[in-house]
Amino acid sequence: MSENLQSRRSFITSILTLGAAGLSASIIYPIIKYLTPPKQREVEVTNVSAGKLNDMENDSYKIVRFGNKPVILIKTDKGDLKALSAQCTHLDCTVQYKKSEGVIWCACHNGKYDLNGRNISGPPPRPLDPYLVKIKGDEIFISKKV
Amino acid sequence: MKRRIMLAIPILIIYLIPLSAYGATDQCYTCHSALEDKESKLFAEDIHFKKGISCSGCHGGDNTTEDNDAAMNKEKGFIGVPKGNKITEVCARCHASEKMMKSFGSKLPVNQFDNLINSVHGKTSTAGGGRIVQCTTCHTAHGIKSVKDPLSPVYATNIPKTCSKCHADANYMRTYNPTLAVDQYTQYLTSVHGKLNSTGDPKPAQCASCHGSHDIKPVKDIKSKVYPVNLPYTCSGCHSNKEYMAQYKIPTDQFEKYARSVHGQALLVKNDPGAPACNSCHGNHGAAPPGIESISKVCGTCHALNEELFSASPHKAAFDRKGYPECETCHGNHEIITATNKLLGVDKDGVCIRCHGDQNSSGYKSAYIMRKLIDSLDETKQSAMILINEAEQKGMEITEAKFKLRDINQVKLEARTQVHTFDPAKFKDIVGKGLVISRDATADAKVAIHEYYFRRVGLGVSVFLISLLAFGLFLYLRRIEKK
Amino acid sequence: MKKYFAQTYKWIDERLDLTSLGHFIEKKYVPIHAHSIWYYFGGVSLFFFLIQVLTGILLLFYYKGSADLAFESIQFIMSKVQFGWLIRSIHAWAANLFILSVFIHMFSVFFEKSYRKPRELTWVTGVFLFFMTLAFGFSGYLLPWNKLAFFATKVGTDIAGNIPIIGDVMKGFLRGGDDVTGATLSRFFGFHVALFPGIFTILLVIHIIMVQRQGMSEPLDIESSPNAEKKSMPFFPNFMLRDLLLWLIVLNVLAILAVFFPADLGEKADPFSSAPAGIKPEWYFLFMFQTLKYIPAKIFIMDGELLGIVLFGLAGLLWVLVPFWDTQSSKGLRNRKINYIGLFAVAFIIVLTILGWIS
Numbered sequence: 001m002s003e004n005l006q007s008r009r010s011f012i013t014s015i016l017t018l019g020a021a022g023l024s025a026s027i028i029y030p031i032i033k034y035l036t037p038p039k040q041r042e043v044e045v046t047n048v049s050a051g052k053l054n055d056m057e058n059d060s061y062k063i064v065r066f067g068n069k070p071v072i073l074i075k076t077d078k079g080d081l082k083a084l085s086a087q088c089t090h091l092d093c094t095v096q097y098k099k100s101e102g103v104i105w106c107a108c109h110n111g112k113y114d115l116n117g118r119n120i121s122g123p124p125p126r127p128l129d130p131y132l133v134k135i136k137g138d139e140i141f142i143s144k145k146v
Numbered sequence: 147m148k149r150r151i152m153l154a155i156p157i158l159i160i161y162l163i164p165l166s167a168y169g170a171t172d173q174c175y176t177c178h179s180a181l182e183d184k185e186s187k188l189f190a191e192d193i194h195f196k197k198g199i200s201c202s203g204c205h206g207g208d209n210t211t212e213d214n215d216a217a218m219n220k221e222k223g224f225i226g227v228p229k230g231n232k233i234t235e236v237c238a239r240c241h242a243s244e245k246m247m248k249s250f251g252s253k254l255p256v257n258q259f260d261n262l263i264n265s266v267h268g269k270t271s272t273a274g275g276g277r278i279v280q281c282t283t284c285h286t287a288h289g290i291k292s293v294k295d296p297l298s299p300v301y302a303t304n305i306p307k308t309c310s311k312c313h314a315d316a317n318y319m320r321t322y323n324p325t326l327a328v329d330q331y332t333q334y335l336t337s338v339h340g341k342l343n344s345t346g347d348p349k350p351a352q353c354a355s356c357h358g359s360h361d362i363k364p365v366k367d368i369k370s371k372v373y374p375v376n377l378p379y380t381c382s383g384c385h386s387n388k389e390y391m392a393q394y395k396i397p398t399d400q401f402e403k404y405a406r407s408v409h410g411q412a413l414l415v416k417n418d419p420g421a422p423a424c425n426s427c428h429g430n431h432g433a434a435p436p437g438i439e440s441i442s443k444v445c446g447t448c449h450a451l452n453e454e455l456f457s458a459s460p461h462k463a464a465f466d467r468k469g470y471p472e473c474e475t476c477h478g479n480h481e482i483i484t485a486t487n488k489l490l491g492v493d494k495d496g497v498c499i500r501c502h503g504d505q506n507s508s509g510y511k512s513a514y515i516m517r518k519l520i521d522s523l524d525e526t527k528q529s530a531m532i533l534i535n536e537a538e539q540k541g542m543e544i545t546e547a548k549f550k551l552r553d554i555n556q557v558k559l560e561a562r563t564q565v566h567t568f569d570p571a572k573f574k575d576i577v578g579k580g581l582v583i584s585r586d587a588t589a590d591a592k593v594a595i596h597e598y599y600f601r602r603v604g605l606g607v608s609v610f611l612i613s614l615l616a617f618g619l620f621l622y623l624r625r626i627e628k629k
Numbered sequence: 630m631k632k633y634f635a636q637t638y639k640w641i642d643e644r645l646d647l648t649s650l651g652h653f654i655e656k657k658y659v660p661i662h663a664h665s666i667w668y669y670f671g672g673v674s675l676f677f678f679l680i681q682v683l684t685g686i687l688l689l690f691y692y693k694g695s696a697d698l699a700f701e702s703i704q705f706i707m708s709k710v711q712f713g714w715l716i717r718s719i720h721a722w723a724a725n726l727f728i729l730s731v732f733i734h735m736f737s738v739f740f741e742k743s744y745r746k747p748r749e750l751t752w753v754t755g756v757f758l759f760f761m762t763l764a765f766g767f768s769g770y771l772l773p774w775n776k777l778a779f780f781a782t783k784v785g786t787d788i789a790g791n792i793p794i795i796g797d798v799m800k801g802f803l804r805g806g807d808d809v810t811g812a813t814l815s816r817f818f819g820f821h822v823a824l825f826p827g828i829f830t831i832l833l834v835i836h837i838i839m840v841q842r843q844g845m846s847e848p849l850d851i852e853s854s855p856n857a858e859k860k861s862m863p864f865f866p867n868f869m870l871r872d873l874l875l876w877l878i879v880l881n882v883l884a885i886l887a888v889f890f891p892a893d894l895g896e897k898a899d900p901f902s903s904a905p906a907g908i909k910p911e912w913y914f915l916f917m918f919q920t921l922k923y924i925p926a927k928i929f930i931m932d933g934e935l936l937g938i939v940l941f942g943l944a945g946l947l948w949v950l951v952p953f954w955d956t957q958s959s960k961g962l963r964n965r966k967i968n969y970i971g972l973f974a975v976a977f978i979i980v981l982t983i984l985g986w987i988s
Contacts, residue, residue, distance in 0.1 A: 011621075022612065030711075094552070123421065619870055622870065
């Protein structure tokens, strides 16, 4: 009888222990995960790393993701860095750097911008929005112009 | 009643003065014509003279006396030869007054003066002291004719010559706007309008038809009749008028069609001044339909890659040989609508089948393959989009996949450009790139959706453990309450 | 191990006299009778409040209370922050269930007439706590800054503006200006996370201390029956464990609701867009909203809506003061009128809520 009671007791204790552990885990795990800084730190992307400075040759470009938008990063033949929105202001095609002419070019309707983003020919109605380029060590950062 | 009489009195006086002065008592004209000077000779043909207006109407003074000193007495309002802005002010005394104009039985508008001073010509001239253009600049002074008079310098067929006196003079124009072209007149003479105009036909467009007359604004002024957004309406003023155009035997539905086109929608509905207006393809001063072999060049000013690819393709030579109007053959002219996949291919909406009807020809096969490829790209993109939307609706993190959607769009645009090589192999390379990206995006979205449902597994585990604890409590309670 | 516990207990006991607290808890008994089940709703409401405090604090880590970023920050919580969807969904669901459980708790107390002497003040604090939960609901609803919330707040504050004399001032105070704008959002954010929790906590502490001092109320007929027939159970551990058991079940329900029906976000508010058709407040305001709709625009010379607001105000006042005008219950006499009033109130709320829901 007492042995039976004993085993019943230990059964209940083990259920309670397991359950309590489960409850704590179910509460604590999501909270810890919640508090872990998310990949995108803040609501609005304000800063994006665009790779190493030395990985980019002079007179070349690359498209960098900035939140939901593409940004074109150009290293001019003199080694200056320029970052501009890569969305053509005409119909949102992604623009590219045309080495031979030294302009930013949109293949869709032959729109052209100079390296400061000013629309110089073709249908684009507005200049490309500029972004700020900052260099920290040898890493390039692009940030929103305020 | 009383008021009417009061009004009638001045009108009568105005009527009576010139009438009484006419001929018999107009001493200015009597003497000056006796002198046989140029002014009085010209004035004999002047519309104002014919309406009974004396020299003193503009120059002031007393036209009833033979005495020189009395007639040209400054105290009697004699102003001599008006200079600078005075010229226009003298004209405006009557031409800006409805009452005065009515008294001469004229129905001319009275806003010319206002229009002129607000126009580009109303600015101060380089010489200073007055506006660039005075009434007399175009209308001349003493031999002023009605606009309807073929001898008038502002008669339709004379206008181009009149305007070109300044506008074709590089030395003169440079003083105002060094970048402004001075070849408009030369260009105009090559245009369909100009050619007809020089045959003496007053109906085709001349300078004033498009730029306005007294109210001419710079092209960049949004009120200008030739500002891009306004231009199609200006051209359609004549070109959509069936009656007016009847004798030239050309269609009058261009505006209607253009307004429906992708270009017309962009310009007229979205107000995008970068979109092409009539002049972008036809030219402005040298307006004419582009020649069949130059169409791709004209379209290529904006659609550069398409033109390049087309010109390098076998179609260029074939079209030229057959006299097909290049781009227009497939896309139409005024009513160009956004090209869709439908255009490509061999079903009944496709344009390829019009020439490549033979199922065994390589043209037919190429068109068939290319259409299949672009359709498959669309399908994969569509399914990726649906999944991405679903994942987003479920609150999953899929910005990566959404960004890939942009790339697919980019590839699609590229592919649609590559159509103009008419080379299925090149086309397939591009489309293949897009297919890979959309497969990736689809996979991302599927992972996200899977993750969403996986939450339920986590929930199941938690609910089980919590229920277990509850059950344990229940057992424990029962035990302690049994005692 | 046990030795350390005993030592720690002794250390604290010497300083805080835990033993007398233990005696107090030991002596606390909960009556057992046919209506015992209603005792649990106070505890469940407390549990919801605790959940709201916890999840609310967590949400504060990522939420931004400005018109530019409020909507985006919730989007961010829902998609970018791990388990953010869970925290927000639990907060949203617990808010609704909290109000529901407070309704039940309040009406059970009303029908049991537990507000009678000596518990008048407990009732009064309780009704104020009820008003506070509604205020929590109203202010929290705007914080996601979505279209529905925006217009619901517009309508809600408009109604507040119709209150006689103080209406205009109150509307301006609530909105932080003439219209619902980012200023309103900042205000509501302040109310929701600072002012209201402060007031609520103070009222709640008073409410709970009074309940502890006075013990559990018994229904009239049980109170008057001889002591020998009365049954009871110790508060600790029996009743407390039962409470805990119920809390666990509630937690499970919450988790299931949050996973299967996560809180949605809708479209971002646009102050310049036109109001969507059929804008409705949250369900707990629906009966009042619906009543105001049914009242004709003019009754004699009075403005219909104004009359409605005045009537609801009076009803609220009477509700707070029940213990003072129901003198019979305090004397231990049956007062059937109270039951009829209560039944009418419940029926009224349910019927109009349903009417509002389906309209």
